[in-house]
Amino acid sequence: MNRWTPQALRDERREWALARGKxxxxxxxxxxxxxIARQNARTMLTEAGYSWHAQPRMIRHPKWGNA
Known part of the structure; x- marks a missing residue:
């Protein structure tokens, strides 16, 4: 995404990212x-009002087969 990406597409991706965060x-x-860059994703989600403290934690570990 860049500054020329249409707003409708930005909104769709923001909603998708919020759903994945939840x-x-x-x-x-x-x-x-x-x-996109990690910082850009974090900024986008923070500006959308996502609360990082409410994020459930997914434990990923190769030994457990869920990496």
Missing amino acids: EGHTVPAIAEALG
């Missing part, structure tokens, strides 16, 4: 899926 996905995972 599922417990991390900023790096969300940023990678959207193809």
Whole structure:
């Protein structure tokens, strides 16, 4: 995404990112899926009002088969 990305597409991606955050996905995972920098993803979600303290934690570990 860049400054020329249409607002409708930005809004759609913001809603998608918020939903993934509420599922417990991390900023790096969300940023990678959207193809944007981690800081940009964090800023986008923070500006959308996402509360990081309310985020459920997903434990990912290769030994447990959920990495």
